[in-house]
Amino acid sequence: MPRPPARGGTPLRVPARYYLRLAEVLPRQGVDLRACLRDLGLSESELQQPDASIPFAQVDELINHLLDAGARSDTAFELGQLLSVSTHSIVGFGMLSCPTLEDALRFVARYFRLVMPSFRLRYTIDTGRSELLFTPVIGMSRACLDFHLEAIAIAALRDIDDLTGGHRPRSRLTLSMPEPAHLCRYRALRDVECHFDANASPQVRLTLFGHLRTLPLRLSDPNALQVAEERCRSLARQVTRVGRFSDWVMMTIREMGDGVPTLQELSKMLNLTTRTLNRYLEREGTCYRELLARVRFELACERLAAGQMSVTEIAYSLGFHDSANFARAFRAKAGCTPSAYRQRYGIGAADAQPAGRGSRGMPRPRSAIKLS
Structure with missing residues (x-):
């Protein structure tokens, strides 16, 4: 089982802001997020604080608790659709400030540990295509893994839509999970070829076809990008100090x-x-x-x-x-x-x-x- 980098015995923590967005999804399904948080001894008010984080072990418990409480199979899909680039805090700000889509994806790959520390992102470029590969760095239950694979996959598509103003290039999405009950939602995605492979190593692979360096971003700002880069480096130094x-x-x-x-x-x-x-x-x-x-x-x-x-x-x-x-x-x-x-x-x-x-x-x- 892969483990997060040594942190002197401190459990891996992840940003709480993503999971709090479930409050916009679950009421339509008749599931009370607040009640689930209370059942697990989590304080909603503390999780709503700026830059609040939560031990990943409790995230795993929360996901399983929500599913037991009746959350639908497409909950992670709906959550991913809500996660815009700006949700990623300073990393999202840096992405928006980049000159091209390729630069933005390189930026988030450099600092993805600040976005979701439980997963790793690699960005590679080949002739006529680019690829984002998300893989977990910590063990988790099957339900929690599939939930995160879906949320990350759909959020990545949403990010690229945000960055390009809806002009996302043709894509291929592969998730290492069985075909979900809500397969029709994937089939409805525009210009996305979707595959599911339950036998593959845990991962989300998003392939983008075309030359991304030719896709300029409308909010590009060199000064803002410099500010974001410096802030992300500062946060990276803080991460290093405890490891x-x-x-x-x-x-x-x-x-x-x-x-x-x-x-x-x-x-x-x-x-x-x-x-x-x-x-x-x-x-x-x-x-x-x-x-x-x-x-x-x-x-x-x-x-x-x-x-x-x-x-x-x-x-x-x-x-x-x-x-x-x-x-x-x-x-x-x-x-x-x-x-x-x-x-x-x-x-x-x-x-x-x-x-x-x-x-x-x-x-x-x-x-x-x-x-x-």
């Missing part, structure tokens, strides 16, 4: 999508000198080069198993100058070539990750998250 610098560095390398941030770029995000960040990492028994190699290897395993990119494309996406250097580095870690790894462990799921070691010392891709 480990190595956790944050690895998380940021993963979430940058295409391209690999340099040590200088990471230092700038934290408003530290390169020497200072190096010193902090040394205190934790590691260094940037070691962390980069670890993340590169994990991403290489994921992308090889997914089967959607050639070995050369994977090499370039991970910052290698050519496929030969990538192949040598991969063989040194895995004990086999990238092609052999793909043939042996390809499982068709782009978020497969190493989980333990096989009989020949080769990391096995993880096909599913063990749910508690």
Whole structure:
């Protein structure tokens, strides 16, 4: 089961603002959100405070409690439709201020942990298409997982509609869950091809077709974007203070999508000198080069198993100058070539990750998250 980065034993907390929006959905279904919150010992007034958060374990309890109380199967779908870009606080402000749709998606990928810490977002670009991949970073019940997959998927479509003024490009949406009872609602989505795969690793995959850099945003504002970037960096530093610098560095390398941030770029995000960040990492028994190699290897395993990119494309996406250097580095870690790894462990799921070691010392891709 994946776990959130170390926080000294502190439970993972998520923004309360998203779940409070259920108060706009549940009354139509005859479900009393306030009563459910009281049953779980949650204070509505405290959750309504600015920047209030809630332990994710209690979110899991809340979702299951609402379903037991009679919430409809499409509750998460309706919640996702309510979550506009502005709901994401300073991250949403930064997205709206970006010059193009591609820039906005890169921005939210960098700071998605500030939006929903229980999930990770990766943004990648291929020829003529872009892809958003959302995966959980903490174990949860099946009901809670499916609820979040739906809400995140529909909210992502709503975000892109908001950013483009309703001119969202043609899309393909894949959710790792069975076809829902309200399948007709997905079929009614405009220009969205929807797929459900209950056997895939837990994820939401949203593919956008076209060149997103050619889609300008009407609210673009360089000065506002600078303010948002500085504020998000400040919040990232606060997150780092309660954890480990190595956790944050690895998380940021993963979430940058295409391209690999340099040590200088990471230092700038934290408003530290390169020497200072190096010193902090040394205190934790590691260094940037070691962390980069670890993340590169994990991403290489994921992308090889997914089967959607050639070995050369994977090499370039991970910052290698050519496929030969990538192949040598991969063989040194895995004990086999990238092609052999793909043939042996390809499982068709782009978020497969190493989980333990096989009989020949080769990391096995993880096909599913063990749910508690």
